[in-house]
Amino acid sequence: MNAFGRRLRIQLFGESHGPGVGAVLDGVPPGLPIEVARIQADLDARRPGTSALVSQRKEEDRVRILSGTFGGHATGAPLALWIENQDADSKPYEATRHLPRPGHADWTSHAWSRGFADPRGGGHASGRLTAPLVAAGAVAQRILDAHGIAVGAHLHEVAGVGGPPHAHDAATMAARAARSPLRTAHAESEAEFTRTIEEARKSQDSVGGVIEFAADGLPVGLGDPLFDSVESLLAHLLFAIPAVKGVDFGAGFAATHMRGSQHNDPFDVRDGRVVQRTNNAGGILGGRTTGTTLRGRVAVKPTSTLPGRVQETVDLETMAATPLRETGRHDPCIAIRAVPAVQAAVRLVLADLVLQGYQDGILDVPDWRKA
Amino acid sequence: MNAFGRRLRIQLFGESHGPGVGAVLDGVPPGLPIEVARIQADLDARRPGTSALVSQRKEEDRVRILSGTFGGHATGAPLALWIENQDADSKPYEATRHLPRPGHADWTSHAWSRGFADPRGGGHASGRLTAPLVAAGAVAQRILDAHGIAVGAHLHEVAGVGGPPHAHDAATMAARAARSPLRTAHAESEAEFTRTIEEARKSQDSVGGVIEFAADGLPVGLGDPLFDSVESLLAHLLFAIPAVKGVDFGAGFAATHMRGSQHNDPFDVRDGRVVQRTNNAGGILGGRTTGTTLRGRVAVKPTSTLPGRVQETVDLETMAATPLRETGRHDPCIAIRAVPAVQAAVRLVLADLVLQGYQDGILDVPDWRKA
């Protein structure tokens, strides 16, 4: 199944090479302003074909709202978003239909479905499903806007090299990533990232990367301990993004090298409110937000498709080992295009938690007319 | 809320210093053998007070089955497990009731609940809730047993130092960890781990660690792409364990340093079946199991409680900065006692997926009489 969220629930549908991809977002507060242009702007940031460093598939990714709005506002009914596929080129997949691509979902989809999965471009397991995720994230951000919550994500490392960690607040991160063709807020790293990716592409190879995300403006107390911890909810959605293989929060894996006396964030008082002097916890304690910046990292593996390069696979019809040379259009560093998806995932989880905040009396329901 | 699982659903309840802790496990297949001794054995592995390296709280952690079994088998009705608290010492918490401990849930629980949270020992957010998690995991393992699925977890690194990665299969990992007071399968690292932890304890400090987990014997095709990916489900439950701040799968964060040509696991044929020659994916492709060993890592932060050491906090009544010196009994490396919780989390997710496997026709429902 492919739905997520308790109060703001997203149901994805669609395939890479079918009629299109879409999402139903249920639980949107009635009155929330819904501007197609804002959703489109976020989709444009994720769109392929925008630079030499990303896939040359030409998709306009025009979003159409099928339901759930009236007069520019959400009605509170399920909001359906639909993006038609335009440049789906299924030809490369015909010859290789029985040849699962290494690193891709082909083999497991085939096995699970007993051969009934859509074999073209990964079918429903394609990274193309992040398009409706991003569109839904734009709607979620409208909820966050009413509370001054900013969410950013950017490309922090490429092939193990990157800028300083935790260098940007969420708004700066988001703004810089939006401007950067590499979706990085480390302007100083752009040239090196470009060089590394270009070099990989030329050698018919690909590179991985690390995405940082941050959120500012959160109240204290969103989330729950244990199964509904903010970490659990965020990680659940972040690992849903194809190619993500690791997630951590705050100091994360580096925390395992620290002593408790270094890692514990001391409490202090500022302007009559409890604050933390450091933020090794990444803005989450006991599963709930601390009001400090929420921070985390996402590990994105190198793109599995390596156009031109021969890889080893098995013909599922003949069960013979077979070389495979892919010719489709692909991204030499898929982490670039995963940035908007990471941002969208964080937005969706936080917007869900904001709705819980209304229920719990942590936040007041805004007058959406003024939002 | 604190329930998780779609087909095998666990609802946790209880507090560190209340009458006890428990779990209701719903969706247990009727006929599954339920032996109290096996559940108890797993609880014993997690129990405090067993060595100088862990908390000296003396809890017998005797599990009582309140419902859901008859004649030694599950009936299919909700199975309730109950563990009474015996050595809850609330006195240290009385004087410090208004002083949130750095690194703990106290502050966010207080804020969320407007002061109504149970302040003693973290209340419901306590690591003590991993006791019923471990008990439920023992039941889940009985489902996995019927399919020859083994799940292991062990302490892989302490304070950044450890054994070679991916060195053990799941059964070996589980067996060695069960024997080791440090819950590590790296016998060669035990002495150093002990030294590091002892030294931290003596300096009123604590250290973090990395836990590895593995599962063998899985069929191809458990899980779903995107929101119900095996990574998403596992990460959700793993991040529910207190002190966990990072999770990755297969090569994980290290994958971001690799090229696609190194990272992609080539397919091959062995005994007429598709296999993968390497396992950088950690046994998951497109969100579904590949049949290869499922592998991942969990980052556990250094224990937040530092007995004897002065930490800085805020008195929530007076709103004045205040030093805090804790005197409770605690673990200098909580990662040791998190090992059984990690194992339990993996078991619960995999058992849920096995039930999905029955629904999907990937696995046959066993005759539990013979299981």
Add this chain to the structure above:
Amino acid sequence: MNAFGRRLRIQLFGESHGPGVGAVLDGVPPGLPIEVARIQADLDARRPGTSALVSQRKEEDRVRILSGTFGGHATGAPLALWIENQDADSKPYEATRHLPRPGHADWTSHAWSRGFADPRGGGHASGRLTAPLVAAGAVAQRILDAHGIAVGAHLHEVAGVGGPPHAHDAATMAARAARSPLRTAHAESEAEFTRTIEEARKSQDSVGGVIEFAADGLPVGLGDPLFDSVESLLAHLLFAIPAVKGVDFGAGFAATHMRGSQHNDPFDVRDGRVVQRTNNAGGILGGRTTGTTLRGRVAVKPTSTLPGRVQETVDLETMAATPLRETGRHDPCIAIRAVPAVQAAVRLVLADLVLQGYQDGILDVPDWRKA
């Protein structure tokens, strides 16, 4: 929110006067044959404009499959169904936008949404949402087909008068209802039903009705006691159909007039299997199917819209009592067009339970190639 089902999950979206109505059906088994013509045939049975006794709104109700199929089979990915609105006439609603229609959702939708609901034709609360429900029901029936499970529904009573109860098995009920413009299996009642409805229509009024449903071919043991009882699940979905105000099973409300000695269905043995000699329980004991025919009734209120007749309402802008005369196109006995929706609801619940039956080992997963 508007999603239902644990294993086969339907998410509805759309509005009466927006671009269209749709459903995402998640959990469809990969391999299930999906024929657009069969879905369309069911939609045609529900379609308005087919006789003088139903609404004259002209909707072709052409279903389009947006995702989830490949080569005529379900892929196992979410299956999205879309039906464009063609003859939505919003004009009658413009003048009366602030006048909630008695018996309709207008007033409560307005209050809940603080005026942001789509006021045209009930918006998302419209009976038009039963179109995608019926389409999804056709897919669910394909699952039931593989097990020889037939589901029928028909118009049993109009305005308190009808044929004998429990007179038809499910297949006969379905076949006769499909042929009858009144969707009744009581051929002998058609003339009287027609007369009653015609008379109501001429006097600018409407009548209610009772729908019977039945399902044959069920195995013993689908469902669960208490919260997931077959009665609970069916009633949940049946009461989701607009205008439904009562549901009972087997003898139902009449059981309250019976003695236990009359009502209890005696067990007997036939062909080596346990059977029941009577069926007052309606095929459900302890929340689970008995293998006997599942039987129940649905009370449908008289249509709320009474074209031409003056009704009393309140202008929500001026807060003054105001007469309202509706002029839209409507059904004098909405129970007729609710018949396919009732059938679809039963199909969806039973198909979900069949998937549970696979998980529980009650039923074997079919080879869908042969289904």
Add this chain to the structure above:
Amino acid sequence: MNAFGRRLRIQLFGESHGPGVGAVLDGVPPGLPIEVARIQADLDARRPGTSALVSQRKEEDRVRILSGTFGGHATGAPLALWIENQDADSKPYEATRHLPRPGHADWTSHAWSRGFADPRGGGHASGRLTAPLVAAGAVAQRILDAHGIAVGAHLHEVAGVGGPPHAHDAATMAARAARSPLRTAHAESEAEFTRTIEEARKSQDSVGGVIEFAADGLPVGLGDPLFDSVESLLAHLLFAIPAVKGVDFGAGFAATHMRGSQHNDPFDVRDGRVVQRTNNAGGILGGRTTGTTLRGRVAVKPTSTLPGRVQETVDLETMAATPLRETGRHDPCIAIRAVPAVQAAVRLVLADLVLQGYQDGILDVPDWRKA
């Protein structure tokens, strides 16, 4: 599975003849006053052994709170309730272990579980599970109290005879039912109800009944159209109560005899607010509350157990038709003791919807200190 509720979620566990029965209630707002005495009072109203008209099983039904409270208030953590079985007499069931009782869950539980179900007194499918339901309902009522929402239920008809419908507001209904050994608010019917039940008991038989329920003080707009309609949610939980075979709302089945012009409730203005002059809709339009009294009926079948009377069943070991004479202690009109369960079910659904009301801005989160 046996859990229900989206925001206030109840998980039941336990068996009729096991150690006890319990519930975990998750989502209770932190700060809600929790008084054991109030929960106990509600349990006492449901308890067997209180008059000659109900079962003579002697259960004190003392509730114990295992978790989720501190200092007399809910902490917001899962609240576990536990009621030990004291007078479970399993002897009558030993001899008849293989003889499913007509009208009971025995046969379907046996079939579903392949013989692993607890055969004693219905196991988990027993009406005894309504004890924790009632206890949870008492907690839910504390939420409703803060908003002046009253919920009543009472025995309206016995064996087809009863008082006038809709004669009592919710508070009167609840108060009178609490005082009446028959749990009826129709004081004038008590003598006849008693006579009818006594007569049935003497002839080794039982009778059915109809329970009415009502809720006052609701705001406009709780619930959702379609799948989360108030009718759907209430019916789901009401049909979970053993022996319930029918549910309707407002005019309900009688609405099918009415014309639209009679049935539609005209809107009017009173004190500047929209009201309805009649209440045929039972306080629900378009799935949402209208602010008018919520009203419905529940059909309860005659008790299946008929002590002393020979009934026909099948020996599941020998598969031979076999007479069965039960000797356990039972209620000649189980509808009496179902009254508190109906009240509890309505309370739980409404409390869940009140929490949604906080999220939707329909209701303000109270200061529980003053509640």
